[in-house]
Amino acid sequence: MTKRIVINPVTRISGFMEIDATIDNNAVTDVKTEGLLFRGFEKMLEGRNPFDAVYFTQRICGICSTAHSVAATMALESAMGIVPGEQGRYLRDILHGCEFLQNHIRHFYQYTIPDFVRLPDKYPLYVTEHNDFRLPEGKNENIVKNYFLSLDISRSAHEMLAVLGGKAPHNHGVFIGGITTQATTDKIIKIKSILLSIRQFIENRMIPDAYTIAGYYKDYFKNGRGYGNLLSYGCFNKYTELGTLYVDPLVYTQGNISVFNPDEITQEIDYSWYKSQTNEYKPTGATAEADMDKSKAYSWVKAPRYRGIPYEVGPLARQWLSGEYRNGISTMDRTIARVLEARKIAEVMGILIENLIPGVSVQKQYTIPDASEGAGLIDTTRGALGHWLKIENGNISRYQLITPSGWNLSARGNNNLRGTAEQALMNTKITDFDNPVELGRIIRSFDPCVSCATHVYSMGKCVKTIQVMP
Amino acid sequence: MNKTKPCPEYTARLETARELLNRVREEINKGKLIRQNLVWLELTGCSGNIISLLNGSNPDFKYLISQMTNFMYDNSLMAAEGEKAMEQLMGIYGKEYILAVEGAVATKNNGMYNIIGRWKGKPVTALNVIKMFGEKASHVIALGACASHGGVSAAKPNPSDSVGVQSILKRKVIKLPGCPCHPDWFMGTLAHILLYGEPELDNKDRPVLFYSTLIHDRCPRRSYFDKGIFAQKLGEKTCMFKLGCRGPVTYIDCPIRKWNQYVNWPIEDDTPCIGCAQFGFPDKMEPFITYNTTREVKE
Numbered sequence: 124m125t126k127r128i129v130i131n132p133v134t135r136i137s138g139f140m141e142i143d144a145t146i147d148n149n150a151v152t153d154v155k156t157e158g159l160l161f162r163g164f165e166k167m168l169e170g171r172n173p174f175d176a177v178y179f180t181q182r183i184c185g186i187c188s189t190a191h192s193v194a195a196t197m198a199l200e201s202a203m204g205i206v207p208g209e210q211g212r213y214l215r216d217i218l219h220g221c222e223f224l225q226n227h228i229r230h231f232y233q234y235t236i237p238d239f240v241r242l243p244d245k246y247p248l249y250v251t252e253h254n255d256f257r258l259p260e261g262k263n264e265n266i267v268k269n270y271f272l273s274l275d276i277s278r279s280a281h282e283m284l285a286v287l288g289g290k291a292p293h294n295h296g297v298f299i300g301g302i303t304t305q306a307t308t309d310k311i312i313k314i315k316s317i318l319l320s321i322r323q324f325i326e327n328r329m330i331p332d333a334y335t336i337a338g339y340y341k342d343y344f345k346n347g348r349g350y351g352n353l354l355s356y357g358c359f360n361k362y363t364e365l366g367t368l369y370v371d372p373l374v375y376t377q378g379n380i381s382v383f384n385p386d387e388i389t390q391e392i393d394y395s396w397y398k399s400q401t402n403e404y405k406p407t408g409a410t411a412e413a414d415m416d417k418s419k420a421y422s423w424v425k426a427p428r429y430r431g432i433p434y435e436v437g438p439l440a441r442q443w444l445s446g447e448y449r450n451g452i453s454t455m456d457r458t459i460a461r462v463l464e465a466r467k468i469a470e471v472m473g474i475l476i477e478n479l480i481p482g483v484s485v486q487k488q489y490t491i492p493d494a495s496e497g498a499g500l501i502d503t504t505r506g507a508l509g510h511w512l513k514i515e516n517g518n519i520s521r522y523q524l525i526t527p528s529g530w531n532l533s534a535r536g537n538n539n540l541r542g543t544a545e546q547a548l549m550n551t552k553i554t555d556f557d558n559p560v561e562l563g564r565i566i567r568s569f570d571p572c573v574s575c576a577t578h579v580y581s582m583g584k585c586v587k588t589i590q591v592m593p
Numbered sequence: 594m595n596k597t598k599p600c601p602e603y604t605a606r607l608e609t610a611r612e613l614l615n616r617v618r619e620e621i622n623k624g625k626l627i628r629q630n631l632v633w634l635e636l637t638g639c640s641g642n643i644i645s646l647l648n649g650s651n652p653d654f655k656y657l658i659s660q661m662t663n664f665m666y667d668n669s670l671m672a673a674e675g676e677k678a679m680e681q682l683m684g685i686y687g688k689e690y691i692l693a694v695e696g697a698v699a700t701k702n703n704g705m706y707n708i709i710g711r712w713k714g715k716p717v718t719a720l721n722v723i724k725m726f727g728e729k730a731s732h733v734i735a736l737g738a739c740a741s742h743g744g745v746s747a748a749k750p751n752p753s754d755s756v757g758v759q760s761i762l763k764r765k766v767i768k769l770p771g772c773p774c775h776p777d778w779f780m781g782t783l784a785h786i787l788l789y790g791e792p793e794l795d796n797k798d799r800p801v802l803f804y805s806t807l808i809h810d811r812c813p814r815r816s817y818f819d820k821g822i823f824a825q826k827l828g829e830k831t832c833m834f835k836l837g838c839r840g841p842v843t844y845i846d847c848p849i850r851k852w853n854q855y856v857n858w859p860i861e862d863d864t865p866c867i868g869c870a871q872f873g874f875p876d877k878m879e880p881f882i883t884y885n886t887t888r889e890v891k892e
Contacts, residue, residue, distance in 0.1 A: 135669060251673050285852050334860045
């Protein structure tokens with residue numbers, strides 16, 4: 124018997140998406156992931172002042188806005204031939220680290236926990252009908268307490284960001300050279316104090332909570348694997364004096380780790396609603412135009428590929444590539460890698476803060492070149508993020524973005540290979556057709572951000588209507 | 594119940610939202626106030642306003658969902674998903690509720706640029722849902738720049754033909770522009786509605802409680818402006834008017850409220866205000882940063 128399961132909205136992600144799965148003999152035999160939100164940032168950026176990209180691109184996503192300010196700044200620095208000093212990098216990376224912590228804490232508690240832990244259903248927000256809750260009452264209650272406690276902790280991660288970044292989300296601090304302001308002693312102490320309480324929360328509650336859940340949902344170590352190819356652009360790495368504190372740009376393919384080469388990135392559009400001179404193009408070339416008449420296309424998300432192959436990006440990829448965590452590649456491994464990474468990021472931030480020199484100003488008077496090109500490639504919370512920009516007559520003439528959720532949620536590529544998350548959903552066993560909790564749990568383990576993935580310009584098209592059918 | 598209006602400086606103080614909330618708490622305890630249903634819709638935007646709401650403190654998010662309102666629906670935080678989530682939303686239709694909206698409304702291609710769910714097999718667009726829930730709500734609160742006037746979602750050339758909520762609805766929409774909306778602006782407005790009804794609004798339907806005074810008029814660097822001492826680059830402590838500061842045209846209380854547990858705000862971070870709380874953001878507020886201008890103030 125063939126069934127079709129459509130989940131829309133996939134809640135507890137950023138943005139809007141639909142999962143459309145075909146089920147035979149209780150297992151997924153075909154699946155599509157579709158992003159359902161379009162604004163068109165790449166087109167909007169054309170003609171604007173290059174400096175504005177730092178602030179403008181943050182509005183792509185309210186949960187990972189700092190990530191975009193960092194990538195946009197790096198793209199500008201590359202176009203302007205500016206190498207930020209070490210103090211500037213430390214400061215910027217501390218801000219970036221604050222966002223990692225805010226994201227990981229919110230994703231684990233606010234987005235993941237409701238899948239595995241029964242929340243108080245006296246609050247309408249937490250009402251759910253599925254019954255696959257396996258934790259004994261005491262353990263469940265304990266994690267519910269931490270769910271509410273985490274609201275204060277994730278909030279304090281944004282407070283820490285605002286100390287040096289003005290406000291969050293959509294900070295004002297990250298800019299060419301590092302950040303706009305100086306770290307004074309009182310600010311350094313304030314950040315240290317907040318960081319300490321966050322570290323204690325991660326160590327004493329978040330990591331134990333993740334392992335508690337893992338203990339009762341062991342089957343989730345066996346699903347959601349995908350291709351098993353991992354990629355990182357690197358982050359918190361190659362400091363002049365401190366070396367690499369986390370992960371270098373690396374890829375993991377068929378069991379082998381090799382050095383990442385940015386020239387090997389392409390975007391494929393065979394199954395996406397776009398046309399260009401070729402169905403495969405580079406992020407430094409012309410952007411593709413919308414073409415909704417392609418019969419086999421089914422998604423607005425393009426297919427970023429490295430040497431023609433889909434890759435998984437994010438915390439598990441980084442933990443694996445840096446050698447911090449190598450248990451496996453699965454739904455639950457992704458969740459554990461995320462909480463372990465939170466601890467790692469807090470540790471790295473501690474080192475960076477220790478190396479700050481108070482009162483150093485890293486700002487200069489900058490001049491925009493008449494014509495130039497640049498790229499900013501950096502790993503952010505959800506994975507590898509790239510901004511590519513071209514400047515002509517002092518303004519932005521082309522802007523291209525490839526986001527982490529572009530990598531993870533991509534459509535099929537030209538060689539018919541499914542996207543990373545699509546592949547992870549394949550062969551999943553569905554226990555209860557009325558409550559197919561497995562699909563949402565697998566998708567959320569990638570921490571998808573559809574606001575980011577479907578930022579690109581595209582013409583609209585009526586989405587087909589599909590119902591669950593026998 | 595004290596309905597006299599204190600002076601704007603006083604009402605705009607940091608404690609405003611908190612004091613209103615304390616009154617809400619008292620009234621609830623006395624059994625005088627009934628918790629109302631609250632529906633939070635995320636439309637064409639970045640979900641930055643729900644994230645900002647989670648940053649609220651005294652009152653915080655837990656207080657909002659447990660004491661103040663029956664928080665019925667939010668895409669980012671609710672436990673239900675798919676059809677079950679849509680059932681939860683549609684179940685409120687016909688009942689009394691306050692509607693909070695973040696994000697613009699994409700109108701291109703009959704709204705198909707932003708589908709927020711699927712109901713009985715059919716896609717539900719942002720355009721559908723705002724028409725359906727907007728007209729029937731007791732109050733509509735537009736949070737953030739996108740919901741208030743289109744914001745970044747409607748930035749030129751506006752590929753999705755996004756518009757603010759008011760363009761779709763033929764009714765009063767309370768607007769809380771800002772990118773994102775400060776949690777206090779929303780919590781204070783909501784508390785006012787629960788206690789006294791709609792707060793006093795200016796001619797653009799913004800609560801005067803928060804939007805009555807120019808940033809420029811309360812800027813701690815105002816004396817530098819008056820003396821003509823201007824910063825030449827970011828990071829300097831003098832007036833950033835010539836670097837592009839939009840404080841002189843932006844009505845909001847950032848200088849006294851500040852952000853994220855009230856620790857900081859853009860100007861204290863040595864960057865110009867980019868006018869995110871002003872109508873017309875971003876296009877009319879650009880360039881955000883500039884190093885080569887002798888500019889004049891234009892309202």
